[in-house]
Amino acid sequence: MTQKQKRQTVETDVLIIGGGVTGAGIMRDLAFRGLQTLLIDRKDLCAGASGGNHGLLHSGSRYISSDLHSAIECREESTILKHVASQCIEETGGLFVAVEGDDPGFAENFAALCQPAGIACNPISIDDAKKLEPLLSDKLFKAYKVPDATVDPFRLALLNVAHARMINSSSFRPHTELLHFTLKDGKIESATCRDNQTNSILTIYANQYVNACGAWAMNIAQLAGCKDVNLLYSKGTLLVSHDRLTTHVVNRLRPPGDGDILVPGGTVSVLGTTSIRVDDLITVKPTVAEIDINVREGTAMIPALAKARYIRAFSGVRPLLQSAGGSDDREATRGFALLDHSTQNLSNFCTITGGKLTTYRLMAEKTSDLVAGRLNNSEPCQTHVTPLPDEESCKWTEPGASPKYWYKANDPEDMILCECEMVPQSAIDEIVKDAPGAEKEMTLKAIALRSRAGKGPCQGSFCGIRIASYLYDQGHYHDKTGLIHMRDFFNERFKGTRTVTWGLQAAQMELAEALHCGLLGLDNLENN
Amino acid sequence: MSEEDRHFSAELAVIGTGLAGFAASIFALKRNIKTAQVGNTGAVAYTTGYLDLLGSLAPDYLASIEDPWQGIEQLRDSHPRHPLCRIPKDDIFTAFEQFTSFLGKCGIAYTPPGEFNVSGLTPAGTLKPTLCVPATMQVGSAAFSQKEPCVIIDFKGLKGFSSRQVVANLKDRWPKLSSKRVEFPDMVSGEIYPEVMARSLEVPATREKLAKILASAAGDVKVIGLPAILGMHAPDLVREELEQLTGLQIFEIPTMPPSVPGIRLREMFEQLFPQKGVTLIPQQKVDRLVFIENGAQLSLNDSFGPISIHAKSVILATGRFLSGGLKAGVDGVSEPLLKLPVTQPDSRREWYREKYTDRRGHAVNSAGIEVDSSFRPLDNHGRPYSKNLFAAGVILAHQDWIRGRCGAGVAIATAYKAVEEVEKLLK
Incomplete structure (x- = not known):
């Protein structure tokens, strides 16, 4: 069947390409300044490195040996975010620990290194460290306490988008892929995009265009004919344990290396990362070798990691500015770059890339300063002082929060659909109705991104079925497409589980496969 | 309550309480073999009630097949080591007949095996x-x-x-x-x-x-x-x-497992087997299995203390990862009870394909133990581990019961074959 492509035209002040935290942050920043924006992403919010990281709000100590500038930025920004986005942050505190075999010189000198950056880094005794974190290795010889914290990047992005929407009806379109720019007289005139769900074509006319595509920024800049964005890709792989193993962020007290940070996140812990240079962004996924390295290295700090039950692994790509060089990509600058492309003869296009989750707000501020200035708008930035308001439909990503809401509401008709994470029907209703990026026929992947559904030990193998059946029930799904959404959701979750399936998770996988493929036939939908 | 050692003796000990284990006990009853059955989980409760023989064909598992019997003939050429290929068609048919008619007599009627597959609704x-x-x-x-x-x-x-x-x-x-x-x-x-x-x-x-x-x-x-x-x-x-x-x-x-049709089977077996003379010890894991002169000694513990069973023969029907018959470790797949060698991919990297729902299935799902033509598990030297030990069900290598839609088929057919071999041994 050939379908005539529908064409649609949209106008906006600013088009932001890339729905990571930076793009979402720019959207809110510009909304405060009275500018209307459209944010688009090829996939969905936090689909790239924004969703593929530790969820660590750096105190700055991590970068102290390699990049003082970044360390100071982290210290300043983490302090700001703890005030303005406290609902997305857990102030866990952090430890830096050295174990037998680590360089004693580096360990001894650490507090002195942190001092010029103004980071509060205090030595604590081995006994005190073990009181704070009983699972720490017996081979510890040095420990410091630092103001590290954790942050939920999904909630952060959702709330930024939700607030921008509230301020001036700025909007977000998921699964909208940029195909090409139309250039005219030193400007981008329009951006032609495709809605990857409906295959319809959308032409967007904007006054300013922002490329906030993180690791993909080079590709997008090239679409506008810009040759001044040169990125290297450093892939990092992380794994998620079934239990929360520590209450603090635990860092290995040595120059950055594999498997040297363990970050608690709600009911789980996240261990990482590895660092491998990759040439393209298509084949980025965890490998068995990376998993084994992380576990082996992490075990030196926390021996329990060797026997821990892991439920998922994931990879993200750090975009590194090519000029950085150096032998270890983790040593390269973690600073960000804002390019105005004036040397490329474009006056309404800029690119923001590099940096990290902790500095996303500052990146958004600098970008918004440039964009607003180009539009002769002199409104000041407000994001460092105005707290991010909460929004009902964005509250479901918080680990451990769903059960609280559910018990409080005490509605026996509101059935739990995801039993691992206690996500009720009402959460699904709210997300489908109001969450940023919500639409009539939402995929299970999109719903899972906006909630805890599928994040527990069963990794969605049961709740995926229940939620799909609920969506059919509510009339959101009405034909075989619903089963395809279900299959795609399981395929997506599998990317995270395939390298960590041993022990109890192997039993879980066998049950899931028996159910999804053996009974429901999701491996053979084409022929069913 | 004082702890007291309890001893049982049997001609056959069946280890496992999934479909293969229960099928083995049913076939043993039919042959008047004195049987004890032990198993740690209620795996049978995870069945939907449907008894599939073969619904899709390796290696591509394309369309569903209508004629499972012809499917098995094709499999004999392409995958001769598949457990279903090592059992004559008539025996598979008889196994399904005996199994379903037993269930029917116990109050859960089934359609008898026919020439073709039918479409079960999900x-x-x-x-x-x-x-x-x-x-x-x-x-x-x-x-x-x-x-x-x-x-x-x-x-x-x-x-x-x-x-x-x-x-x-x-x-x-x-x-x-x-x-x-x-x-x-x-x-x-x-x-x-x-x-x-x-x-x-x-x-x-x-x-x-x-x-x-x-x-x-x-x-x-x-x-x-x-x-x-x-x-x-x-x-x-x-x-x-x-x-x-x-x-x-x-x-x-059927609904999502554990569903009522599976629970029906489990409860029916647990209620009726003791009446029919099977010593059934459900919800217990065998701690130790040693082979001695002319038989084997099983040791386990329940809340009342230790239990030992002496049996002249043993059928290992302990299933795969879900039931604990196989164990997936960081360094490979093992068989925990007897440390039998497990045929498996060379490294963990090869266990799973990139795509979960890949129709060709995952290599780790065809891992399992090897048996000789009498369904005796093989040791590291390729010799039967013991003349008194047999194996049945999805613990066997060279089958992917999920992609093949042949879980019940492998369980019932191999249980039939294993019991037949037990009977030969006992004679």
């Missing part, structure tokens, strides 16, 4: 190729093939089963299918569970109330489908009575 509205179906589900498969007008009924408060979903996915092939939601008698608010609904339907008063609701929901339509809730111990009687009360034809569709 809660997603897809079709599962299967050889035998419980009598409670038979009308559904027939109504589908005849495209008869039919209403799928679901219940307010029962999650995971949506009649609108079943209809949405079948309506292109079954135009006269429609959906309806009703309230279950005396369970009108909050969440309700299939197991509780099934048990409440053992009470005649509940059946009468439900019958009125169903009759009204059906309207002019004469065939209705329900989630599998029609009683726990006498599903055929429950269905028959509801049909009489409503004047309708009624069938069940």
Whole structure:
């Protein structure tokens, strides 16, 4: 069947390409300044490195040996975010620990290194460290306490988008892929995009265009004919344990290396990362070798990691500015770059890339300063002082929060659909109705991104079925497409589980496969 | 209560309480072999009730196959080491016949094995190729093939089963299918569970109330489908009575596991096996199995203390990862009870393909133990581990029961073969 492509035209002040935290942050920043924006992403919010990281709000100590500038930025920004986005942050505190075999010189000198950056880094005794974190290795010889914290990047992005929407009806379109720019007289005139769900074509006319595509920024800049964005890709792989193993962020007290940070996140812990240079962004996924390295290295700090039950692994790509060089990509600058492309003869296009989750707000501020200035708008930035308001439909990503809401509401008709994470029907209703990026026929992947559904030990193998059946029930799904959404959701979750399936998770996988493929036939939908 | 050692002796000890284990005990009963059965999980409760023989063919598992018998013939050429290929067709047929007729005599009637697969309905509205179906589900498969007008009924408060979903996915092939939601008698608010609904339907008063609701929901339509809730111990009687009360034809569709049809089988076995002389010790794991002169010694513990069983022969039907028959470790797959060698991919990197629903299946799913032509597990030297030890079920290598839709087939056929070999040994 050939379908005539529908064409649609949209106008906006600013088009932001890339729905990571930076793009979402720019959207809110510009909304405060009275500018209307459209944010688009090829996939969905936090689909790239924004969703593929530790969820660590750096105190700055991590970068102290390699990049003082970044360390100071982290210290300043983490302090700001703890005030303005406290609902997305857990102030866990952090430890830096050295174990037998680590360089004693580096360990001894650490507090002195942190001092010029103004980071509060205090030595604590081995006994005190073990009181704070009983699972720490017996081979510890040095420990410091630092103001590290954790942050939920999904909630952060959702709330930024939700607030921008509230301020001036700025909007977000998921699964909208940029195909090409139309250039005219030193400007981008329009951006032609495709809605990857409906295959319809959308032409967007904007006054300013922002490329906030993180690791993909080079590709997008090239679409506008810009040759001044040169990125290297450093892939990092992380794994998620079934239990929360520590209450603090635990860092290995040595120059950055594999498997040297363990970050608690709600009911789980996240261990990482590895660092491998990759040439393209298509084949980025965890490998068995990376998993084994992380576990082996992490075990030196926390021996329990060797026997821990892991439920998922994931990879993200750090975009590194090519000029950085150096032998270890983790040593390269973690600073960000804002390019105005004036040397490329474009006056309404800029690119923001590099940096990290902790500095996303500052990146958004600098970008918004440039964009607003180009539009002769002199409104000041407000994001460092105005707290991010909460929004009902964005509250479901918080680990451990769903059960609280559910018990409080005490509605026996509101059935739990995801039993691992206690996500009720009402959460699904709210997300489908109001969450940023919500639409009539939402995929299970999109719903899972906006909630805890599928994040527990069963990794969605049961709740995926229940939620799909609920969506059919509510009339959101009405034909075989619903089963395809279900299959795609399981395929997506599998990317995270395939390298960590041993022990109890192997039993879980066998049950899931028996159910999804053996009974429901999701491996053979084409022929069913 | 004082702890007291309990000793049992048997001609055959079956280890495992999944489909293969229960099938082995049934075939042993048939041959008057004195049997003890032990198992740590209720794996059988995870079955949907459908007994598939072979629904899809390796290596690509493309379309569902209609003729499983011909499928096995093809498999004999392409995958001669598949457990189903090592058993004569007549024996497989007899195994299914004996198994289903035993279940029927115990109160859970099944369709006998036929020449072709039938289409089992699933809660997603897809079709599962299967050889035998419980009598409670038979009308559904027939109504589908005849495209008869039919209403799928679901219940307010029962999650995971949506009649609108079943209809949405079948309506292109079954135009006269429609959906309806009703309230279950005396369970009108909050969440309700299939197991509780099934048990409440053992009470005649509940059946009468439900019958009125169903009759009204059906309207002019004469065939209705329900989630599998029609009683726990006498599903055929429950269905028959509801049909009489409503004047309708009624069938069940399995729900998500552990579902009522699986729990029915488990409870029926647990209740009837002891009456029939099988020493059944469910929910217990065998701690140790050692082979001695002319037999084996099994050791286990329950809450009353240690139990030991002396048996002249043993059938290992401990399943795969879910039941603990195989263990997946960081460094490979092992068989924990006897440390039998496991045929498996060279490294963990090769266990899984990139895509979960890849039709070709995952390499780790064909890992398992090797057996000789008498279904005796092989040791590291390729020799039988013991002349008294046999194996059955999905612990066997060279089959992917999930992609092949052959879990029940492998379980029942290999159990039949293993028991036949046990009988030869005992003679």
